[in-house]
Amino acid sequence: MSVNQTLSTYSDMAYATSVVIYIAAMLLYFGEFAYGRAGTVGRRRESVLVNAGRGESTATGVIGHVETPKKRPLAERLGGMAVSMTVLGALVHAASLLLRGVATGRVPWGNMYEFGSAICLAAVIAWLIVLFRQLRTERREATPAQLRGLGGFLMLPVVVLLFLSGTVLYAQAAPLQPALQSYWIVIHVTAAIISSGALLFAGVASVLYLLRSRYENNPLKLTRFGSRLPTSQALDRIAYRATVIIFPVWTFAIVAGAIWAEAAWGRFWGWDPKETCSFIAWVVYAAYLHARATAGWRGIRAAWINIFGLAVMIFNLFFINIVVAGLHSYAGL
Amino acid sequence: MRGYLTTTLAFLRNTWRGLTSMRTALVLLFLLALAALPGALIPQRSLNQSEVDRYFREYPTLAPILDKLGAFEVFSSVWFASIYVLLFISLIGCLLPRCYEYYKQWRSKPVRTPRNLSRMPHHETATLDASVDEVMTAARKRLRGWRMVERDEADGSRSISAERGFLREIGNLVFHFALVGLLIGVAGGKLYGYEGQVIVLADGSEFCNSGTYNYDSFRAGLTVDGTQLSPFCVRVNDFDVKYLPTGQVESFRVDTQYQSGDDLATNTWRPYLLQVNHPLRTAGDRIYLSGNGYAPKFTVTFPDGQQRTGLVQWQPVSTQTMLSQGATKFDPPGVQDEAQRRQNQLAITGLFAPTATFDGAVLSSGFPDLLDPTVAVDVLRGDLGLDSGRGQSIFGVDQSMVDQGRLKRVARQNLRLGQEIRLDDGTTIRFDGVERWANLQISHDPFQPWVLGFAITIIFGIGTSLTIKRRRVWVRAGPSPEPDESGSARTVVEVGGLARTDQAGYGEEFTKLAADLLVTGVDHSPQSRAVAGPARERKS
Numbered sequence: 001m002s003v004n005q006t007l008s009t010y011s012d013m014a015y016a017t018s019v020v021i022y023i024a025a026m027l028l029y030f031g032e033f034a035y036g037r038a039g040t041v042g043r044r045r046e047s048v049l050v051n052a053g054r055g056e057s058t059a060t061g062v063i064g065h066v067e068t069p070k071k072r073p074l075a076e077r078l079g080g081m082a083v084s085m086t087v088l089g090a091l092v093h094a095a096s097l098l099l100r101g102v103a104t105g106r107v108p109w110g111n112m113y114e115f116g117s118a119i120c121l122a123a124v125i126a127w128l129i130v131l132f133r134q135l136r137t138e139r140r141e142a143t144p145a146q147l148r149g150l151g152g153f154l155m156l157p158v159v160v161l162l163f164l165s166g167t168v169l170y171a172q173a174a175p176l177q178p179a180l181q182s183y184w185i186v187i188h189v190t191a192a193i194i195s196s197g198a199l200l201f202a203g204v205a206s207v208l209y210l211l212r213s214r215y216e217n218n219p220l221k222l223t224r225f226g227s228r229l230p231t232s233q234a235l236d237r238i239a240y241r242a243t244v245i246i247f248p249v250w251t252f253a254i255v256a257g258a259i260w261a262e263a264a265w266g267r268f269w270g271w272d273p274k275e276t277c278s279f280i281a282w283v284v285y286a287a288y289l290h291a292r293a294t295a296g297w298r299g300i301r302a303a304w305i306n307i308f309g310l311a312v313m314i315f316n317l318f319f320i321n322i323v324v325a326g327l328h329s330y331a332g333l
Numbered sequence: 334m335r336g337y338l339t340t341t342l343a344f345l346r347n348t349w350r351g352l353t354s355m356r357t358a359l360v361l362l363f364l365l366a367l368a369a370l371p372g373a374l375i376p377q378r379s380l381n382q383s384e385v386d387r388y389f390r391e392y393p394t395l396a397p398i399l400d401k402l403g404a405f406e407v408f409s410s411v412w413f414a415s416i417y418v419l420l421f422i423s424l425i426g427c428l429l430p431r432c433y434e435y436y437k438q439w440r441s442k443p444v445r446t447p448r449n450l451s452r453m454p455h456h457e458t459a460t461l462d463a464s465v466d467e468v469m470t471a472a473r474k475r476l477r478g479w480r481m482v483e484r485d486e487a488d489g490s491r492s493i494s495a496e497r498g499f500l501r502e503i504g505n506l507v508f509h510f511a512l513v514g515l516l517i518g519v520a521g522g523k524l525y526g527y528e529g530q531v532i533v534l535a536d537g538s539e540f541c542n543s544g545t546y547n548y549d550s551f552r553a554g555l556t557v558d559g560t561q562l563s564p565f566c567v568r569v570n571d572f573d574v575k576y577l578p579t580g581q582v583e584s585f586r587v588d589t590q591y592q593s594g595d596d597l598a599t600n601t602w603r604p605y606l607l608q609v610n611h612p613l614r615t616a617g618d619r620i621y622l623s624g625n626g627y628a629p630k631f632t633v634t635f636p637d638g639q640q641r642t643g644l645v646q647w648q649p650v651s652t653q654t655m656l657s658q659g660a661t662k663f664d665p666p667g668v669q670d671e672a673q674r675r676q677n678q679l680a681i682t683g684l685f686a687p688t689a690t691f692d693g694a695v696l697s698s699g700f701p702d703l704l705d706p707t708v709a710v711d712v713l714r715g716d717l718g719l720d721s722g723r724g725q726s727i728f729g730v731d732q733s734m735v736d737q738g739r740l741k742r743v744a745r746q747n748l749r750l751g752q753e754i755r756l757d758d759g760t761t762i763r764f765d766g767v768e769r770w771a772n773l774q775i776s777h778d779p780f781q782p783w784v785l786g787f788a789i790t791i792i793f794g795i796g797t798s799l800t801i802k803r804r805r806v807w808v809r810a811g812p813s814p815e816p817d818e819s820g821s822a823r824t825v826v827e828v829g830g831l832a833r834t835d836q837a838g839y840g841e842e843f844t845k846l847a848a849d850l851l852v853t854g855v856d857h858s859p860q861s862r863a864v865a866g867p868a869r870e871r872k873s
């Protein structure tokens with residue numbers, strides 16, 4: 001199977017473009033975050049009640065009602081643009097992966113560069129899903145502006161990871177090595193990518209939860225910053241829900257990896273560094289779920305555990321692949 | 334004595350309670366994660382002995398201390414084992430009472446409707462143009478699939494308590510039990526499994542699993558003594574490797590034949606194309622292609638005209654270029670006298686390059702495929718020390734024989750395919766050809782299907798447990814004190830809801846449910862909807 005160089009070049013161009021768009025989106029999110037109105041808990045409650053009183057249609061601003069074409073404040077417009085940019089970036093990013101796949105005639109996550117890229121895409125998509133779901137009134141736990149406040153903080157690690165993947169980890173488009181030529185790469189690696197992306201999002205939500213809690217415990221601390229974030233309760237719930245939905249997927253990814261390892265390496269589990277690190281991350285997330293059910297461990301401590309879990313995932317992605325290099329053929333650059 | 338006994342019992346009970354508490358489980362999970370960490374960071378003997386050796390060389394003071402602590406064998410160390418054993422004791426101690434509790438809950442009826450439903454996290458109320466009976470019938474219909482019980486209340490109203498999501502707890506218990514099962518399955522594999530490695534030349538050579546002596550290396554499970562290996566034979570006929578121009582392997586295909594079971598008696602061979610990711614599964618064992626390399630073929634013509642051919646696997650030093658090193662050893666033919674024989678043994682040692690490149694006169698390899706096979710060899714003559722009783726590597730000669738001067742170099746030369754060396758006594762050595770060899774790994778683990786079964790159970794258990802919400806809903810209907818203008822009955826209906834789990838998202842379901850409950854049973858005219866009015870919702 002030869003590689004189509006033209007398509008692969010287009011893929012690289014799309015990749016670079018998506019990074020630029022993401023950076024723009026990040027700056028726009030931060031713009032809204034910095035100049036937007038600070039929402040206090042009281043004001044938020046009020047607006048929810050008003051919306052509820054007027055029924056569904058005004059809240060989403062679509063059906064029936066004609067909204068007074070009042071000019072939206074600048075910050076809100078920035079936020080809207082940020083979301084549009086994120087969607088655009090995700091489309092270009094997806095095109096980059098797709099082109100890689102077509103160029104090489106295989107799934108586009110056959111090496112570290114492609115893997116890192118796909119994880120970032122998964123994180124961005126996880127973010128967009130949460131954003132759009134939360135925009136539906138009956139689910140809403142924070143105002144759209146508050147929610148968008150998360151955006152910049154998610155785009156930041158995404159941009160950094162993409163930058164590292166595109167420079168340090170970059171790999172020329174090439175066919176798969178024999179060890180990776182298996183349909184399990186579709187099953188196992190896809191599950192791992194989706195979980196890593198969603199857990200990245202959950203981890204960011206937990207970090208913001210910690211910051212917001214500081215503000216709520218003492219409104220004099222982090223006043224400007226904290227007041228613009230969703231409530232700690234909403235952040236906690238967003239982080240928890242993302243983790244809870246993805247934990248079975250992550251479990252599945254590990255089991256699928258073990259099934260593949262049985263066929264490829266002759267044993268289903270051998271404490272290869274990558275396996276070990278995935279196991280550690282899994283145990284840490286299990287601890288997170290336990291902590292949520294243990295008196296005295298909910299809230300701040302649980303959030304720290306979630307962040308620790310994310311740290312292990314990132315460690316697994318970078319340090320283990322690059323420095324330790326076990327059997328996993330992605331390893332070694 | 335009595336007092337002593339009670340304090341001991343109290344101590345034991347408290348220890349047990351402490352051990353099976355949620356907090357302990359949490360701490361033990363943490364410890365497990367921490368304890369596994371060195372396993373990822375420090376080279377492990379079971380994976381890579383040479384990395385461990387390098388670690389010893391690089392950190393000569395630290396390494397022996399780490400070694401004492403078992404840091405190079407984390408996963409078989411005592412402290413790692415004690416953490417997971419404690420965790421699993423805690424787990425079982427936690428599960429059994431929970432099973433009982435769950436059973437009790439399952440037998441009992443949904444709890445009585447709280448007097449003040451408006452205190453519930455979810456609550457809505459409305460006055461409907463319908464009788465209490467109509468409302469209750471409609472509610473029962475809407476709540477089909479929920480566990481429910483209907484009760485008459487003291488003030489004349491009636492209520493339904495309903496709950497749903499019992500499967501959540503089942504999923505949770507199944508998940509935790511499957512963890513125990515998984516651990517037992519893995520332990521079973523360690524007891525009854527075995528794993529061995531053997532190099533087989535791809536020239537029709539055979540390997541039979543008839544004893545551990547047929548292996549190059551063998552790792553036996555604790556109860557395995559090597560006398561009852563699964564009987565089968567494999568024959569390696571041909572080995573085809575395709576490379577990309579970059580030197581990356583595109584595919585390995587090993588043309589094999591095998592026999593097991595009845596085929597052994599009838600000597601029937603069945604073909605199998607062995608590839609990476611496609612092990613041969615037969616006789617309860619799995620046969621993997623786990624490595625490959627080259628065996629250069631040398632033909633030695635002795636001065637008396639007798640010929641001997643040597644075809645021995647050499648060991649790759651680089652998997653990228655397949656530069657290999659090794660030693661092919663010969664006994665002089667027809668020499669009866671021991672002493673004389675030991676002065677005339679030959680060894681051809683050195684490097685083999687599938688695609689020769691030269692750095693000055695030093696041979697190295699530019700590509701892993703056989704484009705220009707060349708060897709750079711030393712020919713040694715003398716006593717190989719094969720009778721010394723000491724085991725020696727097939728990839729080298731006994732260096733002490735060289736050091737003692739009993740094995741002397743008599744030639745050094747590079748040979749391309751077909752070229753030969755002539756020694757001082759008239760012996761010629763020709764580099765005749767190259768054969769590939771396959772490293773086969775044979776694995777046996779009778780518990781593997783169990784482990785897989787438990788792993789799948791774990792996924793389903795955790796999926797069920799985390800996606801299903803346990804929730805309760807109560808409906809109370811009582812006659813309204815003020816009938817409508819026409820005098821027909823009106824009913825005050827109250828709906829309350831409570832999610833018993835941490836998971837948000839129940840609000841939405843509740844809103845829908847309440848909307849249905851507060852309009853069903855009556856005509857769906859806009860009027861009655863209006864009565865139901867704007868829903869008041871309080872989020873938990």
Ligand code: HEM
Pocket residue numbers: 283285286289290292293353354355356358362420421423424425427428505509512795798799
């Ligand atoms: C072998 C180590 C263990 C692992 C990997 C593990 C994993 C998990 C996971 C992932 C959950 C979340 C699923 C859910 O909420 O239904 C969970 C829940 C739970 N685990 Fe464990 N567990 C372990 C040991 C234990 C032990 C020793 C106990 C007893 C002290 C325990 C008691 C519980 C309880 C009560 C829940 C339900 C929490 C809730 O209601 O959300 N687990 N466990």
